Amino acid sequence: MxxxxxxxxxxxxxxxxxxxxxxxxxxxxxxxxxxxxxxxxxxxxxxxxxxxxxxxxxxxxxxxxxxxxxxxxxxxxxxxxxxxxxxxxxxxxxxxxxxxxxxxxxLGALGPPPPPPSTEARLKGRRHSRWRDRAAIAHHYDLSNDFYRLLLDDHMAYSSAYFTDDRQTLHEAQTAKLDLICRKLGLTDGMRLLDVGCGWGSLVLFAAEHYGVHATGITLSARQRDFAVARVADRGLTGRVNVGLQDYREFADDSEPFDAVASVEMGEHVGEEYYGTYAAMLYRSLKPTGRLVLQQMSRGADAAPGGGAFIESYIAPDMHMRPMGQTLNYLQDAGFEVRDVEAMREHYVRTVDCWIDTFERRYDEFVALAGEEVARVWRLYLVGGGLAFEQGRMGVDQILAVKPDAGGEAAMPWGRPWSM
Known part of the structure; x- marks a missing residue:
């Protein structure tokens, strides 16, 4: 042998x-x-x-x-x-x-355990405490703004794009996604928008520039906040767009509730024990008849809630995904009326394919920015994650919900005018 x-x-x-x-x-x-x-x-x-x-x-x-x-x-x-x-x-x-x-x-392979790679997360404290959530977000999102600028499109959108044409570039598809969210929210000039988990500011910047809204974004990542604030100033949107470093549980706006609220692929980081709190915060932040767009990853009933040992240890520690139906239950329990659900799984497959293409073409640049070990983590993450969406073990859905007024009025249009 x-x-x-x-x-x-x-x-x-x-x-x-x-x-x-x-x-x-x-x-x-x-x-x-x-x-x-x-x-x-x-x-x-x-x-x-x-x-x-x-x-x-x-x-x-x-x-x-x-x-x-x-x-x-x-x-x-x-x-x-x-x-x-x-x-x-x-x-x-x-x-x-x-x-x-x-x-x-x-085989002569026995010996003491090798130390884990330095890129493995080592979080301490109570799961989903405010301090630990900041550490979990920092582990992934504070890697380097230059790293993400190299990988993502010009919007810096780190979520599923929305492809409406086979010839679209990733940037065009991310633009289509941002525009779709704004249309589903029914944004018009002068409205106030809240984006919970705003990332590098792609949605708040787009909504302010193209729909004339006053936008507020919150994130737990210091590097994301700093990047977004700089972009706000560069585009002359100071006073129209505000981006803060804040936990959703600590958010309180002194003025009246918002006309519209969005949260794009942030709910996966909330944790099961706090998801009701998160849904209640989204509901509380809205005016009566205000709309919510929640874009969120989901999993099959038999899949690991955190995505498996690799994802939980190297990419998104403490992440929790759930079957989409469970998310709808949380929203309804908070008081929302769910009006539309759009599955986007195939869109995520193509989005990840675009990221992989960029990553492989510019692999040496990623190594120069973050080191070989980080590059190997991301190669496995992108390829494995894309395969999970391709095979249906993971999905992503865009949920439109409304906060009815005291009389049950939702002020929603008939049909789906945002899809026309």
Missing amino acids: NTAQRLESLVGTALDIELPVRIRAWDGSEAGPAGPVLVIRSRRALRRLVWAPGELGLARAFVAGDLDVDGDLGDGLREVWRRSDGQTPTRPTARKLADALRQAAR
């Missing part, structure tokens, strides 16, 4: 699945079916799997460069998923783990 054959048995045991890929060992030997090739560069990769069996150990080994996929990562992951019938790596039983340890010993 050569090294690769021993590795094939060990890795399959550590991940508790029948390994559907070919293995190439550090000594050049190979074993397994034809197809995607998992390249194990050192014994350290095995130690990571022994000490953290399942998805986390696999992710640590990839991020650290101890293992890789030969060829296109997306094609490789897609083929692995197909051949494994959707099985995800799980923690093996004690008996299988003991067998893995014996095999690792034969």
Whole structure:
């Protein structure tokens, strides 16, 4: 039995699945079916799997460069998923783990646990406390404004675009998404808009420039706030657009409630125990007959709420997604009347494809900005996330809701004039 054959048995045991890929060992030997090739560069990769069996150990080994996929990562992951019938790596039983340890010993791979990659999140404190939420947001969004400027379109929109034409660029599709939100909200000149989780300010800037509104945005990311404030000044919108560094639980506006409220892919960071508080804050911030547009990722009923060990450890710690129906229940419990739901899953697949294309074309620039380890995290994140949307394990929906007045009046138009 050569090294690769021993590795094939060990890795399959550590991940508790029948390994559907070919293995190439550090000594050049190979074993397994034809197809995607998992390249194990050192014994350290095995130690990571022994000490953290399942998805986390696999992710640590990839991020650290101890293992890789030969060829296109997306094609490789897609083929692995197909051949494994959707099985995800799980923690093996004690008996299988003991067998893995014996095999690792034969390969000379036993030893102390390697330190996790430096990019792994290490949050402390009570989950979804205000301090911890700031740390979780900073872990991902405060990476570098230059990094995101390199990846995203000119709007700096870090959410699903809305493609209305096969020939559209990403920027055109993000423009279409921002315009669609404004039309669904029924924005007109002089209205007041609140954007909860405003990111780098794409929506508040667009709504002020194109719909004449007075816009307020709040974010937990200091770098996002600073970037948005600079853009407000550059575009001569001071006094029309205000962006603050604030937790949604602390937000209180001294003036009257807003005419419209939006929250674009922020609700995933709220957490299950606080989602009712978040929905109530959105409702409280609106005038009677005011509209809400909530764009939010969702998951299948059997998918991990946080997206799995890799996402939870390296990308969005403490994230919580839920099936879309549960979100609707929260909104209705808060007092909203849900008027429209638009699924955008395919739009997200194409959005991520655009990001991947930019990332791969400019990979060396991303490495220069953030380092090889961060670049490997993002390569796995973008490819794996895009695959989750492609295969329907994750979705994204745009929900339109209204706050009826005391008599039940919603002041909503008949039909869907925003789609015309």
